[in-house]
Amino acid sequence: MTRTIRRWGPPVLLLTPSIILIAVFVYGLIGINFQTSLTDSHTAPQATGQAPTAFVGLENYFALLGDDAFQHSLKNLVLYTVVFLVGTMVLGFVWAWLLDKPIKGEGIFRSVYLFPMAVSFVASGVVWRWLLNSNEGENASGLNRLFQIIGLDFLQNPWWNNVTWGIAAIALPAIWQLSGYVMALFLAGFRGIPEELREAGRVDGASEWKLYRHVLFPQLSPVALSALVIVGHMSLKAFDLIMSISKPANYQTKVPAIDMYLYKSSFDYANSAAVGSILLIIVAAVIIPYLVHNARAERR
Amino acid sequence: MRRTTMVAALAAASLTLAACGGNSGGSNATNDDATGGGDEAAGGDSGEVEVFTWWAAGSEKLGLDAMVEVFNTQHPDIEFVNGAVAGGAGSAAKDLLQSRLQANDPPDTFQGHAGAELKDYIDAGQLEDVSDLYEEFGLTEVFPQDLIDLLTVDDAIYSVPSNIHRSNVVWANPTVLEEAGIDPTAVPASIDEWITDLEAVQEAGGTPLSVATTWTQVHLLETVLMAELGAEAYTGLWDGSTDWEGAEVTGALETFEQLMSFTNTDRDGLDWPEATQMVIDGSAAYNIMGDWAVAAFEEQGVEDYVHFPVPGTDGVFGFLADSFTLPVGSPNPDGARAWLETVGSLEGQVAFNQAKGSIPARTDADASEFSEYQQTAIESYGQDTIVPSVAHGAASSVAVLNGISDATSKFTTGGSDLATFQSELVAAVAG
Numbered sequence: 001m002t003r004t005i006r007r008w009g010p011p012v013l014l015l016t017p018s019i020i021l022i023a024v025f026v027y028g029l030i031g032i033n034f035q036t037s038l039t040d041s042h043t044a045p046q047a048t049g050q051a052p053t054a055f056v057g058l059e060n061y062f063a064l065l066g067d068d069a070f071q072h073s074l075k076n077l078v079l080y081t082v083v084f085l086v087g088t089m090v091l092g093f094v095w096a097w098l099l100d101k102p103i104k105g106e107g108i109f110r111s112v113y114l115f116p117m118a119v120s121f122v123a124s125g126v127v128w129r130w131l132l133n134s135n136e137g138e139n140a141s142g143l144n145r146l147f148q149i150i151g152l153d154f155l156q157n158p159w160w161n162n163v164t165w166g167i168a169a170i171a172l173p174a175i176w177q178l179s180g181y182v183m184a185l186f187l188a189g190f191r192g193i194p195e196e197l198r199e200a201g202r203v204d205g206a207s208e209w210k211l212y213r214h215v216l217f218p219q220l221s222p223v224a225l226s227a228l229v230i231v232g233h234m235s236l237k238a239f240d241l242i243m244s245i246s247k248p249a250n251y252q253t254k255v256p257a258i259d260m261y262l263y264k265s266s267f268d269y270a271n272s273a274a275v276g277s278i279l280l281i282i283v284a285a286v287i288i289p290y291l292v293h294n295a296r297a298e299r300r
Numbered sequence: 301m302r303r304t305t306m307v308a309a310l311a312a313a314s315l316t317l318a319a320c321g322g323n324s325g326g327s328n329a330t331n332d333d334a335t336g337g338g339d340e341a342a343g344g345d346s347g348e349v350e351v352f353t354w355w356a357a358g359s360e361k362l363g364l365d366a367m368v369e370v371f372n373t374q375h376p377d378i379e380f381v382n383g384a385v386a387g388g389a390g391s392a393a394k395d396l397l398q399s400r401l402q403a404n405d406p407p408d409t410f411q412g413h414a415g416a417e418l419k420d421y422i423d424a425g426q427l428e429d430v431s432d433l434y435e436e437f438g439l440t441e442v443f444p445q446d447l448i449d450l451l452t453v454d455d456a457i458y459s460v461p462s463n464i465h466r467s468n469v470v471w472a473n474p475t476v477l478e479e480a481g482i483d484p485t486a487v488p489a490s491i492d493e494w495i496t497d498l499e500a501v502q503e504a505g506g507t508p509l510s511v512a513t514t515w516t517q518v519h520l521l522e523t524v525l526m527a528e529l530g531a532e533a534y535t536g537l538w539d540g541s542t543d544w545e546g547a548e549v550t551g552a553l554e555t556f557e558q559l560m561s562f563t564n565t566d567r568d569g570l571d572w573p574e575a576t577q578m579v580i581d582g583s584a585a586y587n588i589m590g591d592w593a594v595a596a597f598e599e600q601g602v603e604d605y606v607h608f609p610v611p612g613t614d615g616v617f618g619f620l621a622d623s624f625t626l627p628v629g630s631p632n633p634d635g636a637r638a639w640l641e642t643v644g645s646l647e648g649q650v651a652f653n654q655a656k657g658s659i660p661a662r663t664d665a666d667a668s669e670f671s672e673y674q675q676t677a678i679e680s681y682g683q684d685t686i687v688p689s690v691a692h693g694a695a696s697s698v699a700v701l702n703g704i705s706d707a708t709s710k711f712t713t714g715g716s717d718l719a720t721f722q723s724e725l726v727a728a729v730a731g
Contacts, residue, residue, distance in 0.1 A: 043699075044420035048402060051423075069706060072715070135566045139507065139583070161568055163713045249514035249702075250568050251709040262706075265395065266699040267420055 030280065037061070037273035044267040053270075060274040070275075073254045076167040077282075080255065081235040083168045087175035088231050089224070092182025099183070100190040110187070113180035121177070125244025128173040132159040132245065160245060166252040170245055174235070182227045189223035190216075222297075229290045236283050348379045349635030351624075352407035354393035356386035359595050363656030367462070370651050371642040378635050383407050401426050406627035409636040414461045414623035415450055416538070417693025417701075421625070422458055428626040429456040433637060437644050442662040446686035447619070450694065459623035462643045463658035466677050467590045467618035467689040468523040471576060471597070472606040476585040480504035487608045491527050491555055494611040498562045501585040508562040510584035512575035514709040517567070518701075519691040520588050521556050521708060527612030528552035531685040534616075537729070538688060538695040544726045553718055560712055568713070579605075590620065590692070594673045595657045607673065609680070617684035620692035621661060696729070703728025 037060055045051035064070045095113055099106055116124070133142040136156045140148060144156040159169040193216060201211045239257040246253035248262055256275050263272035355364040361384075368380050385393035397410055406426070412418050421427045434440050434457060440448065443461070451457050474484035480501040488494035498508040511520055526534045529548055536542030543549070564584065567575070576593045578584035580602055587593070588610055597605050609616070624643050630636050642648040649660035650669060659670070659677045667678045688694035690701060707724035710716045716724065 044424040048424040048426065050425040069710075129569050133566050133569060135564065138505075139564065139566075158565065161565070161713065163715045166713075246568065247513045249705045249709050250713070251706065251715050252568070252713045262702055265391070265398075266697075266702045267398075267424075268699065 033273045034277050036269055037271075037277050039270050041270040042268045047267050047269045056270075060270050061278070064271065064274055064278070069251075069254070070256070070259060072251070073256050073259050076253065077236065077238075077255045079165070080167045080171050080174075080238060081232065083171040084174050084178075084235045084238075085228065085231055087171060088178045088182045089227065091175065091179035092227065093186050095179065095183040096186030096190060099187055110184070113183050115180065116177045117181050119177065121174075121241040122244045124173050124177060125241050129245045132169055132172070134158040134161040160253055163252045167242075167255070170238075170242055170253060171235075173245070174238070174241055178231055178234070182231065185223050185227045186220065189220045193219045225290065225293070229286060232286050233283050236279065236286070347632050347635060348381045349409065349632055349639050350381040350383045350407040351639055352383040352385070352393070352397060352410035354385055354390035354411065356384040359592075359656050363463070363652045363658075366651040366655040367642065367648055370645070370648045371639060374642050374645070374647075375638045378638055380639075383410075401627065404629055406629050406631075408630045408632050409624050409626060409639050411622055412459060412625055413693035414459055414621040415688050415694035416696045417698060418458055418623075418625065419453065419697045420699075421627075422453055426628055427458045428628055428630075428633075429458060430460060430626050430640065431455075431457040433460065433626075433640055433644075437641055439644050439662075442646075442664050444663055444681070444686060447621075447661065450619075450686065450688055451623075459625045460640045460644045461621040461623040461661040462649065463653050463656060464619055464621050464661050464677075464681060465590050465592060465658045465692075466680070467519060467620055467692065468526055468610040468613045468616065469589065469591050469593070470608055470610055471579050471587045471589060471593050472585055472608075473579045473582050474604055474606050476501065476504075476506055476579075476582050477606070480506070480585065484606050488611040489614075490612045491524065491559075491610075495558065495562075498559075498586070502562060506582075507564045507578065507584040508586060509559060510575040510578040510587045511560070511563045511567045512570040512572050513568050514705050514712075515691055516572050516575060516589070517560070517712055518705055518708050519590070519689075520559065522690045522695075523588055523610040523613060523618065524556045524559065525549070525552050526616050526618055526687060527610055528555060531616045531687050535687050538690070544729055545722065549725075550718070550722060553722055557711075557718060568709075590689075591673065591677055592657060594671075598657075598671075615684050617680050617686045618689045619681075619686050620689040620694045622658075697731075700729055700731060703731075 038055055038057060039046075039053040040056045040059075041047055041053040043051065046053045095109075099109055103109075131142040133140070133144065135141060136144055136158070140156065143159070147153060147155045158166070160166040162169075197215055197219075198211060201215045206214070237257060238255055239261070242253050242255060242258060248258050256279050260272050260275040260279070263269075263275060353360075353364060355361055364382075364384070368382075371378075371380055385396055393411075397407075400406060401421070401424070412421070418427065431452075434448075439460070447461070447464075448457070451459065451461070472484065477484040477497075480497075480503070482497050482500055488497060501508040511517055525537065528551055529537070529542065533542045533548065537544065537549075564570075564575075564578065572589055572593070573596060575584075576587050576589055576596045579587045580597060580600060594607070597603075624640055626633060626636050626640065644662075646660075646662060646665060649662050650665055653660050653665075653674070654670060657671070657674070659665075659674050659681060663682055665678070667675045670678065690696055690704065693701060696704070704725060707716075707721055707728055710724070711718070711721040
């Protein structure tokens with residue numbers, strides 16, 4: 001008995017405060033959020049308890065998913081995520097691959113690429129709002145002006161003001177900020193592969209491509225997966241960058257997180273909570289398989 | 301081994317203690333607050349009054365300071381506590397206010413746009429009826445009847461306006477107009493006539509009309525609706541007596557579409573100061589903005605500018621007003637009433653508006669004490685038909701305004717055609 005206490009007591013004591021805090025402030029509030037999303041609390045009096053709210057089941061979810069505006073937000077979210085993921089993964093990998101060769105001044109390049117990550121999304125958004133100015137021709141500024149100066153006029157475009165593809169332009173600053181981080185992950189992955197493996201491959205007569213295909217890439221796949229999950233979930237929660245480049249009311253750059261904010265500010269708590277739950281489910285769909293995969297890998 | 305166990309146990313114990321300490325500290329603090337609030341309420345008309353605003357910088361801050369000075373002479377026994385929250389043109393303050401009201405921790409009095417924007421708070425039972433104060437302070441006689449009608453909700457009035465702004469004003473750069481061969485002193489009588497001028501500017505190679513992000517586009521839309529529908533039918537849009545699906549509205553939306561084709565392409569990334577700046581700098585000819593834009597011209601020492609009511613809205617005064625309220629559960633309601641008295645008083649309104657650049661809601665102020673633009677606004681305010689501005693919360697609830705903004709943004713970015721735009725507006729106003 002005393003032995004069990006001595007063995008389990010300290011860890012349990014240590015963990016209890018954080019378990020209680022997380023239970024209340026994370027899972028408890030997720031529960032309340034989900035509960036709110038199942039009611040018809042769409043107006044100010046209902047939000048303050050002056051008027052009754054009723055349980056409506058999944059009605060809000062069906063209404064949201066059937067709504068053109070919300071579908072537009074979801075489509076924007078998918079587009080943003082795809083561009084953001086592909087951009088950071090490709091750039092991050094190429095940079096890591098280049099830096100993996102023994103070159104002079106590697107430390108400098110590493111810092112240069114990694115540094116944008118230290119800038120907050122809001123600060124970089126303010127600068128990129130100017131760079132991504134949508135004026136073309138005589139009034140152009142920012143990148144469009146730069147294109148004119150270097151004689152690439154045909155590259156001028158309205159950036160984030162295009163109603164279909166605009167959101168992809170907002171992914172540019174995000175790629176600029178996060179590619180260095182993905183590079184650092186891949187670089188660590190490259191460095192973790194013992195030189196002997198490459199040598200063994202070369203001795204066995206593998207070409208440089210085969211070496212990458214069959215020896216290095218398999219070793220890098222856990223790193224790639226981590227990078228995908230980390231960048232992916234950041235992208236799904238995109239809010240601050242969009243808020244500081246565009247404005248919440250701008251239709252072309254709406255994503256679910258912006259919708260959630262707007263519903264909340266117009267006292268429509270039920271729809272706001274429903275959007276929040278939908279976002280949580282989407283993020284969970286990315287994160288949970290990863291956690292399961294990791295847990296299995298550790299058990300092995 | 302044993303030592304680590306001991307250290308761990310100690311650490312755990314202290315953590316738990318710390319957690320408990322934090323908790324009990326927190327609950328104690330709230331208890332203190334609650335009793336503190338109770339004492340204040342019992343204390344009567346002395347003590348502190350917390351005035352919650354988003355006037356934290358610029359001419360708004362100067363106006364608030366001037367008002368506080370009057371308050372201190374009128375009510376020397378009450379201490380003014382500034383609850384101003386900066387940021388986002390009031391959106392940061394409104395977010396914070398929303399959560400404070402929800403947690404039953406209201407300030408003594410808070411700023412809100414007068415009119416329908418307060419409706420959410422009224423419906424939520426968060427505001428007290430202050431119509432008895434109108435009688436007590438004699439405000440019924442000095443505010444124009446149009447204004448009182450717009451402020452009245454179900455025979456009750458929930459706020460005291462401190463100032464009035466006009467929304468339907470065109471600002472223009474005379475140099476740009478002359479270059480385009482337009483007489484800057486001539487005021488176009490209708491939007492059609494004005495469009496001829498806009499075309500002339502376009503041919504001369506400038507941006508004819510500058511506009512900024514969504515809310516300024518809604519602002520433009522509302523002035524077009526005022527011009528095409530006239531004051532009565534425009535006001536009817538908000539009380540249900542004008543049909544949003546009607547041909548008149550379709551016509552106004554077509555005009556709106558035409559006006560938007562004269563605007564700058566980077567509009568969605570700008571806010572109103574940048575759009576007005578385009579007129580000041582001469583890169584755009586015209587800008588439609590509320591009369592707070594006059595501060596932008598004055599601050600930069602620009603004297604050579606032209607202003608006139610949006611063509612077709614002469615004789616109509618698109619109004620928006622800041623006003624103060626008495627929240628339910630205000631810790632010091634008597635202090636709040638004293639503040640409202642100052643807000644409604646002639647001295648308070650004159651001091652505030654001289655500094656802020658808006659005009660008094662009272663009609664008995666001496667116009668000669670104000671700047672040249674303000675004098676013209678005071679004159680129009682006295683004789684024009686007053687109609688509510690939708691972009692600034694005087695005409696509709698926040699939810700309706702958000703719906704209108706969404707529909708407008710979708711339309712101006714090319715996400716919907718005119719028919720869809722109109723049907724979405726119908727849906728937004730229906731709620």
